Amino acid sequence: MFRSRLRAAALVLSLPLAAFAIAGTPASAIPPPSPGDGAQSTEEGPLDNNGVLAADPSQVPKPNRVSTAAAASLANCPPAPYGTQSVAPGSGKTVALTFDDGPGPSTLPIINVLQKYGVPGTFFNIGVNQAVFSTTVRGEAGFGLVLGNHTWDHPNMTTLSLADQGVQMDETTAEQMSLVNEPTCIFRPPYGSYNADTLTAAYQRHLAVWMWSVDTEDWKANGSSDPYWVNRIITRAEAGSSQQHPVILMHNQANPNPATVAALPTIIEYYRNLGYTFVDLHGGTGYGAAHPAAAKTASGVHLFARGTDGAVWERTRNNGVWTLWSSLGGTIYASPTAVATGPTETTVFVQGLDNRIWTRTVSDSGALTAWGSLDLPPILTSSPSATLGADGTLSLVVRGTDGAVWLTQRTGGQWSGWQSLGGSITIGPAITATGTNGLTLTALAADTSLLERHFADGAWSSWQSLGGGISAEPALTATVGDTGVVSLVRGNDNGGWFKVANPSTGPWTGWQPVGGLLISGFAALTEGTKLTNVSGWGSWYRVG
């Protein structure tokens, strides 16, 4: 399985050349549908809602709806144009993969495929399904996927008044805010059916209305994985290569979509080989694959990674020789974190499918403890990050359901309750111990710059911005020098960047490039004053 990932990484490397090669090819974008006043209807999903909703809407409690004026999306989303869009953002040739009607049972299998190739996706979720599959929504947030609004219970919007259409949007936004504290800034009307009131209601809420330009009609497979449907979906998706910026419509509804999952690798490889860049509907190239984690014990450097089967995999490098990957099992969201908890013992922590922290310990002899979960509320909307202090305290941070950083610490074998460290972050956090009892943590702000906060001399600093434009979960490692910290990130150019600080005595340096072309963030280890191991998915692995 990891072999195939490495092949994908090699393909990533070839992208700039391919993009360069097609730069001179004129291609015209398909114009978006007219936003006109009349109702428009095309096919998006089963017309009778069969298999779309995960529950009877009358049985699903509704969130406290945000008012139009106070809508979280209005406060946090940039103004959206009036009308609809269906041209994937970005320059060159770009393609957007979009998945409607989720979350559902096929959401995680779809995410696994996206992670394998390090490509982003946009998920237009239904409020009812978010309420039923709330842990999946938190998992989507942990992967940094773009989440869109697809109404509360999938009505034909043209049958509703302006006010009721607004209610459909606001309830879904409120549900998502309650689950992951992220506003949704994009909207897609069920069945692609909208009228002037839909456009007005979305415009008032700063919701950009996104249609599509390529319809795979994957929902017609109706739960079948028959090759007929797989091939039909592939053929219809590939027809979008006549466009420079196709937006491809697929589904992850309550009724499973195994044919969609099966078709997806072929579709991704097809567009990648044609030199397309994959983008989400915010124009980002995504936070890529889950990053690896690293820890060093007597037997060498241990790398942990999320496999494309969703399990945790481990390999060890000793005397310059890597073992093969072996599975530690489990099914996780986002990235693992690992800590050397003894001279010959490594402990791995992950975000479980229940949004709790799960952990197991690996000894150098190969002995494994059973997976166990920490007895703490399931607030995770990110990967965990853990570090071991010089005094033996384990510190672990996550992004909570409120978007803030939350900390738990283990001393004397007991984990503390969650403690909020505040902040408003989108991706991360990363934490590392410094000196005798210091801590430094970083995370991404909404504008993709890096935020930092540290604990030194018994007190937490305030949050400060370290700038930058970052496109993956950040990594941190200590120590360069005595209480020094290295921050390693994947920049918006998909290359590696770092900066260094001694948080208790001095400022951070500027950003310095380390090159590479990555589909994930990093894991990093230091030894004394040297950075000894940096790894990330993509083209790149280095020991220095």
Ligand SMILES: [Zn+2]
């Ligand atoms: Zn739909």
